[in-house]
Amino acid sequence: MTHPLMEVDGAGLSEQDRRDLIRGVLERIGDKWSVVVICQLGDSTRRFNELRRMSEPITQRMLSATLRGLERDGLVTRTVFDTKPPRVDYALTPRGHTLLEIVRTLAGWAEDNAAGILHSRTAFDAR
Amino acid sequence: MTHPLMEVDGAGLSEQDRRDLIRGVLERIGDKWSVVVICQLGDSTRRFNELRRMSEPITQRMLSATLRGLERDGLVTRTVFDTKPPRVDYALTPRGHTLLEIVRTLAGWAEDNAAGILHSRTAFDAR
DNA sequence: CGGTATCCTCCGGGATACTG
DNA sequence: CAGTATCCCGGAGGATACCG
Numbered sequence: 680m681t682h683p684l685m686e687v688d689g690a691g692l693s694e695q696d697r698r699d700l701i702r703g704v705l706e707r708i709g710d711k712w713s714v715v716v717i718c719q720l721g722d723s724t725r726r727f728n729e730l731r732r733m734s735e736p737i738t739q740r741m742l743s744a745t746l747r748g749l750e751r752d753g754l755v756t757r758t759v760f761d762t763k764p765p766r767v768d769y770a771l772t773p774r775g776h777t778l779l780e781i782v783r784t785l786a787g788w789a790e791d792n793a794a795g796i797l798h799s800r801t802a803f804d805a806r
Numbered sequence: 807m808t809h810p811l812m813e814v815d816g817a818g819l820s821e822q823d824r825r826d827l828i829r830g831v832l833e834r835i836g837d838k839w840s841v842v843v844i845c846q847l848g849d850s851t852r853r854f855n856e857l858r859r860m861s862e863p864i865t866q867r868m869l870s871a872t873l874r875g876l877e878r879d880g881l882v883t884r885t886v887f888d889t890k891p892p893r894v895d896y897a898l899t900p901r902g903h904t905l906l907e908i909v910r911t912l913a914g915w916a917e918d919n920a921a922g923i924l925h926s927r928t929a930f931d932a933r
Numbered sequence: 934c935g936g937t938a939t940c941c942t943c944c945g946g947g948a949t950a951c952t953g
Numbered sequence: 954c955a956g957t958a959t960c961c962c963g964g965a966g967g968a969t970a971c972c973g
């Protein structure tokens with residue numbers, strides 16, 4: 680039997696380490712654009728400027744940085760075609776797709792609860 | 807006829823508005839401590855300093871701010887007992903519990919994928 | 934087309950001290 | 954015990970210009 684806290688890399692993890700680990704991963708989807716980009720890549724492979732338009736008002740710099748971060752974490756693949764003009768395709772990896780499902784759940788929750796949350800905020804601020 | 811600002815339930819929102827809405831809600835759980843605090847409140851009601859210890863190394867200031875944000879969004883209730891010394895209890899609302907479930911899924915995903923992600927990062931950085 | 938390079942601003946959040 | 958009040962800094966991220 681495997682101890683729950685020893686599953687990651689074989690070393691023992693404290694509750695503290697566990698939270699750090701989760702936070703480290705959540706920072707990826709906690710940033711300003713990752714969730715948006717992941718959602719846009721959900722249906723199909725996309726090219727850079729295609730993503731840029733779909734994710735407006737993202738800046739070129741931030742799209743580039745976001746994609747690099749997602750690629751670094753093995754959530755997105757980057758495929759370069761050596762044509763002219765250049766063409767680069769981005770797509771979700773299998774790991775990225777498992778995250779997409781959760782992110783869609785989260786997005787659904789956000790939509791379902793948006794009205795209630797906005798109402799709560801108004802009530803809270805009124806005081 | 808429907809006024810745009812009244813279509814918060816998702817019926818006639820532009821793709822842009824939909825993303826803004828989701829981002830607005832995700833910023834709550836995207837900040838540094840909300841997810842941690844929500845998880846700690848998952849099992850039972852907690853007092854302020856109890857949460858503080860459970861969420862180390864959070865600062866007093868940030869716990870206070872995080873709880874206020876969660877309360878504002880109707881995710882957490884704050885109950886003051888007028889005793890000495892003072893006592894304040896925090897608990898998840900029903901809405902907070904629905905979010906807790908998703909957050910737990912997310913935390914589970916983070917744990918399950920932590921090793922793979924760390925490996926991907928190392929491989930990516932090696933290049 | 935698909936990016937970098939630079940510069941600059943804003944604010945999330947830590948440290949510390951004080952309070953009802 | 955359960956908070957506020959200040960001060961301050963690093964870094965996320967926007968604007969803009971340039972590049973292969």
